[in-house]
Amino acid sequence: MPEAHIAGIGTHPLGTHDVPERDLATHVTRQASADAGVPLSDIDGVYMPKPRPWTKQKFFSTAFVGYLGLDVTQNLEIYTGGTSGGKAMHSAVADVRSGRLDTALVLAVERDSVVETERYFEYIVSIFDREFGSPFGPSVPGVYAQSLRRYMYEYDVDREDVASIVVKNRENGATTPEGLFDSSTDVESVLGSDVIADPLRLYECPALCDGAAAIVLTSDPVGPRVTGIGHHHPPSHLSGVPDTSMATLPAVGPSVDEAVSDAGTAIEAVDVLEPYAPFPHIEAILTEELGLFERGEGAAACARGETRPDGRIPVSPSGGCIGRGHPAMVTPLLNYVGAVRQIRGTASTQVPDVETVLTTSEHGHVDGMTTTIIEATST
Amino acid sequence: MTDHESGDDTTTDGAEWYTKRFWDALRSGTFLLGSCDTCQDAHFPPAPVCPHCGADADTTAAEGTGTLYSFSRQHRTAPAFDSPITIGTVELAEGPRVLMRIQGAYESLEIGKEVEILVTEYREDYDRGPLSGYPMFAARPE
Numbered sequence: 087m088p089e090a091h092i093a094g095i096g097t098h099p100l101g102t103h104d105v106p107e108r109d110l111a112t113h114v115t116r117q118a119s120a121d122a123g124v125p126l127s128d129i130d131g132v133y134m135p136k137p138r139p140w141t142k143q144k145f146f147s148t149a150f151v152g153y154l155g156l157d158v159t160q161n162l163e164i165y166t167g168g169t170s171g172g173k174a175m176h177s178a179v180a181d182v183r184s185g186r187l188d189t190a191l192v193l194a195v196e197r198d199s200v201v202e203t204e205r206y207f208e209y210i211v212s213i214f215d216r217e218f219g220s221p222f223g224p225s226v227p228g229v230y231a232q233s234l235r236r237y238m239y240e241y242d243v244d245r246e247d248v249a250s251i252v253v254k255n256r257e258n259g260a261t262t263p264e265g266l267f268d269s270s271t272d273v274e275s276v277l278g279s280d281v282i283a284d285p286l287r288l289y290e291c292p293a294l295c296d297g298a299a300a301i302v303l304t305s306d307p308v309g310p311r312v313t314g315i316g317h318h319h320p321p322s323h324l325s326g327v328p329d330t331s332m333a334t335l336p337a338v339g340p341s342v343d344e345a346v347s348d349a350g351t352a353i354e355a356v357d358v359l360e361p362y363a364p365f366p367h368i369e370a371i372l373t374e375e376l377g378l379f380e381r382g383e384g385a386a387a388c389a390r391g392e393t394r395p396d397g398r399i400p401v402s403p404s405g406g407c408i409g410r411g412h413p414a415m416v417t418p419l420l421n422y423v424g425a426v427r428q429i430r431g432t433a434s435t436q437v438p439d440v441e442t443v444l445t446t447s448e449h450g451h452v453d454g455m456t457t458t459i460i461e462a463t464s465t
Numbered sequence: 466m467t468d469h470e471s472g473d474d475t476t477t478d479g480a481e482w483y484t485k486r487f488w489d490a491l492r493s494g495t496f497l498l499g500s501c502d503t504c505q506d507a508h509f510p511p512a513p514v515c516p517h518c519g520a521d522a523d524t525t526a527a528e529g530t531g532t533l534y535s536f537s538r539q540h541r542t543a544p545a546f547d548s549p550i551t552i553g554t555v556e557l558a559e560g561p562r563v564l565m566r567i568q569g570a571y572e573s574l575e576i577g578k579e580v581e582i583l584v585t586e587y588r589e590d591y592d593r594g595p596l597s598g599y600p601m602f603a604a605r606p607e
Contacts, residue, residue, distance in 0.1 A: 207543040211591070214564075217484055218510050221593055221601055222566050223546030224539070231537035232554055239535075239576050284538040284571070321516055325554060325564050328508070328517075332535060332554070 088305035090182040090190075090312045091463065094122025095423045096300040100266045100411035102199040103296040107141055110298040111150055111195045118300035122308070124189055129156055129302070131190040133178040135170030135415040136163035139209060140201040150193075159187045167213070168362060169317070170194075171418030172447030172456030176315045178303050185305075192301040192422075196413035198294040206294070213450075214324055227291050229324055229451050230365040231283035237333040237367045238285075241382025245285070249276040250389040251366035252289050252408055258395065259405015261434040264420060266295055266411030292364045292412030299419035310429045313461045314351065316344025319454030326451065333382075335368070337448065337455040338375035345444070345457035353377060356459070357440045358400045358428050359393075360421040362447040364407040369393075372446070373401060395435050403428065403435040418447035418456070425460040483513050486524060488599045496582050496602060498559055500525040509561035531557040533578045533604070538571045545591040555580055555604045566603040573606065580604040 096117025098110055105113075119126050137146050147161040160181060164173045171194045178190035198206070207225065214220045237243055250273055257270040271289060279288040303312070318340035326332040346353055353376055363369035370384030378399055379387045387393060393401035404410055404424035407417055425443035427433035441462040448455040487510060490497045499511035503520035507527075515522040536553030551574070553567040567574060568583070587593070587601040 204544045207541070208545075211543045211545075215510075217488075217593075217596060219564055221587065221589065221591055221596075222552050222564065223542045223550055223589065223591065224552050224564065225542045228537045228539040228542070228552055231539075232535035235537065235576065236535045281538075281540055283540065286537070325562065328561065 087183055088185055089307070090179040090303045090305065091307055091309045092301055092312065092422065092426050092460065093124060093304045093306065093309045094118040094120070094302035095426050096121060097264050097420065097423055098298045100264050100295045100297040100413065103197060107137060107143060107146070107195045107197055108150060108153060110197075110296070111193055111300070112154065114298045114300040115154070115191060115193060118191070118302045122302040122304065124302050124304060126154060126156065128189045129191045130159045130187040131178060131181055132156065132158055132161040132193060133174040133190060134163055134193045135174055136165035138196055138198075138201070138415065140205065141197070166454065167449030168364075168414045168417065169447045169449040169454055169456050171415055172458065173317070175301070175418065175422060175458060176317065176456060179312045179315055182303055182305050188305045190303040192303060192419065194416040194419045195298040196415040197296040198413060199296050219324065225283060227283040227286050227365070230368065231286040233326070233332040233451065234285060234365065234367045236331060237371065237382075240331060240333045243382055243385050244389070245277065246273050247385035247389040248366050248370065249273045249290070251369050251385060252276045254388055254394055255402050255405050255409030257409070258403050258435045259409025262405050262410050263434060264297065264410060265405055266293055267409065286365065290366050290408070292407040295411045295413055297411065297413040297416040297420070299416050299423055301419060301422055307463060309463065310426055310460050311463050312458060314345035314347070314349025314457070314459035316341045316346070316348060316457040317454065318344065322450070322453045324450045324453065333371065335371050335375050335452045335455070337452055338372055341446070341455040341457045342376060342444070345459050349459040349461070351442065351459065351461070356399075356442050356444045358403060358425070358437050358443045360402060360404055360406065360424045360443055360445040362407060362417055362421060363402070364412060366408065368452060369401060369406070373399070395437050400437045403433060403437055418445070421445040421447070422458065422460065429460065429462045484510050487511050488596055490526075491584055491600055491602060494584055496527040496529055497524045498527045498557070498561060499523075507559040507561055509557070509563050527582070528558045529582045531555040531580055531582065531604070533567065533574060533576055533580055533606070534562055535576060536567050536574055543591070545589050553604065555582070557582070568603055568605045579607045581607055
């Protein structure tokens, strides 16, 4: 069976961009193609998150294929919120592995600067249950604030330890090439920033922005291999899984188990985590779900430095959602890019001797999660 | 005769707006839960099949009490809603957890507080479509 290798990556700095989505997509695609040494004419599949509803260009992937003159076996646009980029990647990996095609382009583009804040909030309200959720006016931070409150309540978690995750990720992200922030922060500033949804503060919420990223996957044994993919979604929609604590993330275990089993590896072999963790307690709980720390210990472990780049298990050396900036469709691809750079040894916050990286993406309140394991190709 | 022709509203061969019964009941002061004779689990919102065991489900009237499972005071949301608003998750006496507005002073709220479920007039400028004019529900600390 062919394996899927990440031969090339392309990104554009996060920020506010006047350039249309098509041109941002073209820019990162050409970068990834050049990085891979693969001409655009070799691309025979395009896999992408369906661009956000406020993107003016509809049928984006077909317009893009026509514009660049690509001749493809498959083009997909997937939309399940934050996992869309993860699922686009997994679909591409599956098609390369099956031999259906040899060279896939995984592409994501998002411009949040073009949506008015009020319209954005209206969109967010509309992702909740139309009859039983939306009419209350909920927000995404409002839901994550509830799980943070439960997390602190059930495990007596120190509030400052939670904020330390933001400090670590901002420090990591300050030098990331795509990063939105060029400086770190401190616990006092995090806990002194505006309240968004009690008890969540502004610096604990990911910053929306514009961004784009592309990945060239190929069956040629060039570059890091995608060795494991997994996904899980237990019955839930933005309110937790019935009869299960909101301070746990039941999607994580089965998703990770599937990817680890697919890769034929073990969680202990993972050198670096690049998770999709939009709020700090989610990163903490995720590390607990992986069995790296006891329940309720994830935030304290970060405060002790165990998840720093020089710690026992580095988490989000790219800065992740909080430290890098968060165009949600692009974030899963930026996590793959972070993984590739760690394995190549070119990351701005480099962990020594990385061979295996685990990345995730999630949607809703981690209602569903993708896991991807990327490993160095032995030479 | 098919279930549809018999007018049985648990039919599997016709489409219907199943949860309308919840809103009609709420209008007359009853909070309906989904109930299952097979696994005895209650669920919310009511659904034609039990989300726990897959058997055909029915509905039952909730007692209308519960405890505050978690909550947050949101300082900003869509323009149809005043801010700040307190939204929380209530664990009903029958078990299901339900998202709803939480009344009362935010500072007085705490996890585990007992609450009563109220039927409330819906005043927000949010388009509920066919549910326009129907009441909503909220939790009031006891």
